[in-house]
Amino acid sequence: MVSTEEILKFDSIAVPIPQRLNLLILLAVWVWQWILHVISSKLMDISHLVITRKPGDIRVSYSHGQVYKASRQLAVRMLMIIFPLHVATMTFWYIKENSDGSSQLSNGFMWIGDMLPLIQFVIIISMILKNSPVVFYCCKRLLLIESQPRPLRTTYILISDTLTSFSKPLIDFTLYLSILAFGELKFSHIDLLVALFPVFIRMFQCLREFRANPKDKMLFYNMLKYASSLPILVCMWLLRSYPHSSHYHTKFQKFFMLIQSCYTFYWDLFNDWSLNSIKNIRVGKSVTFPKEYYRVSVLFDFIVRFWWVWISLGHYLGFNFTTAMLFDGEIQYLEIIRRGIWVIFRLESDYISINAEK
Numbered sequence: 198m199v200s201t202e203e204i205l206k207f208d209s210i211a212v213p214i215p216q217r218l219n220l221l222i223l224l225a226v227w228v229w230q231w232i233l234h235v236i237s238s239k240l241m242d243i244s245h246l247v248i249t250r251k252p253g254d255i256r257v258s259y260s261h262g263q264v265y266k267a268s269r270q271l272a273v274r275m276l277m278i279i280f281p282l283h284v285a286t287m288t289f290w291y292i293k294e295n296s297d298g299s300s301q302l303s304n305g306f307m308w309i310g311d312m313l314p315l316i317q318f319v320i321i322i323s324m325i326l327k328n329s330p331v332v333f334y335c336c337k338r339l340l341l342i343e344s345q346p347r348p349l350r351t352t353y354i355l356i357s358d359t360l361t362s363f364s365k366p367l368i369d370f371t372l373y374l375s376i377l378a379f380g381e382l383k384f385s386h387i388d389l390l391v392a393l394f395p396v397f398i399r400m401f402q403c404l405r406e407f408r409a410n411p412k413d414k415m416l417f418y419n420m421l422k423y424a425s426s427l428p429i430l431v432c433m434w435l436l437r438s439y440p441h442s443s444h445y446h447t448k449f450q451k452f453f454m455l456i457q458s459c460y461t462f463y464w465d466l467f468n469d470w471s472l473n474s475i476k477n478i479r480v481g482k483s484v485t486f487p488k489e490y491y492r493v494s495v496l497f498d499f500i501v502r503f504w505w506v507w508i509s510l511g512h513y514l515g516f517n518f519t520t521a522m523l524f525d526g527e528i529q530y531l532e533i534i535r536r537g538i539w540v541i542f543r544l545e546s547d548y549i550s551i552n553a554e555k
Contacts, residue, residue: 213290215314215373216283217526218366221533222321223279225359228537230272233265235541239485241548246351251334271328278324279317286313311377318370332356339398351547355540357402361395361423362536366529368392386437389430399423415468425460428453454505462502465539466495471546485545494538501535504528 212220236243242261249259259267289310326333335353339360368388375383403420410416432450436443466472470491473480478491500507511518521527 212526213286213314214369214526216286216290216317217529218363218370219279219314219317219321220283221363221366221529222318222325223275224530224533225537226268226272226275226325228533229540230265230268232537232540232544233261233268236544237261237265239545241485241545243544243548246544246547246551247355248348248352249329249331251331252349267328271324275321275324278320282313282317282320286310286317289313314370314373315377339402351544353402357395357398358539359536361399362532364392364395366526367395386434389434392426392430396423396426419464419468422460422464425453425457429457451509458502458506462499465498465502469539469546470542471550483549485549491542494542497538498535501528501531504531 244258244261244264247264249264250256289307293307293310326336331349331352335349335356339353339357368391371387371391372382375381375387400420400423403416403423407413407416407420429450432446432453435446436450439446466475471482472478472491472495473482475492475495478484478488484491508518508520508522511522516522
């Protein structure tokens with residue numbers, strides 16, 4: 198588990214751990230705006246896929262253009278608010294890191310710097326929920342994903358799958374809140390409990406859908422995909438609880454990580470994106486983008502999914518890699534970009550499938 202010193206450490210290259218979640222959410226908001234732009238550039242209208250009205254709302258749903266405009270306005274407004282606060286946060290943390298702790302500034306004002314990441318998080322979440330009531334509605338009911346009828350199914354999946362991409366920053370932010378509230382990491386293994394939260398949401402959703410439609414075995418296999426994270430978390434717990442056997446636990450952990458990376462990578466390509474092969478992309482099915490786009494996206498998905506392998510390989514070859522190549526937390530930014538690319542081809546696949554049924 199991350200130590201108190203690591204959480205509160207300022208690095209000239211990497212963003213302090215408590216602030217990272219805010220930047221990642223801001224990045225995700227801009228990535229969503231980019232997704233809508235890419236999709237609209239191909240004349241795809243996904244307003245019937247990503248529903249923007251709550252059930253029972255008799256008003257006409259927003260068109261794709263209206264969603265794009267509203268998303269852009271939200272992204273710009275959020276950037277204008279968060280960027281100055283981010284600069285203030287980095288300044289406070291830089292002063293704190295280079296202070297001996299005895300100055301009046303350090304004793305009198307540094308607590309503001311400690312609170313700034315939390316203040317920004319509250320602002321960001323409130324802006325998203327205020328501007329997207331359907332997101333608030335779905336977040337309250339993530340475990341109750343409606344099986345029949347399913348107009349909001351895609352919205353539920355986009356939210357809950359994106360939540361899995363935020364697992365590590367959510368863990369770090371939870372540890373920061375613990376330090377902020379108690380002055381120390383109060384609860385043992387709380388990071389593992391937080392890591393279980395997004396996994397259990399998707400597992401429960403898949404099982405609920407499978408129960409409603411037991412003939413669709415893919416729903417059960419999809420649940421197993423998310424369940425593949427559980428052995429990894431168990432190994433992490435064993436590594437902490439029984440350090441004398443860490444050699445064996447590390448081997449098992451990497452074995453299960455390899456299974457998960459292969460499973461999720463395969464599922465991205467051949468189920469979520471409906472590809473038949475990397476060479477032919479989709480045999481007998483239409484494609485919206487040039488085939489090179491799919492191949493580059495497959496390569497990027499592969500690189501990010503197996504990022505831990507490249508770190509381990511670099512360390513084995515003598516490079517000074519521990520958990521990152523360039524700066525701490527780099528994989529978290531890459532994961533948000535990977536998730537954005539995943540969303541584009543997932544929506545494209547669903548769009549083609551729905552139009553083919555008409």
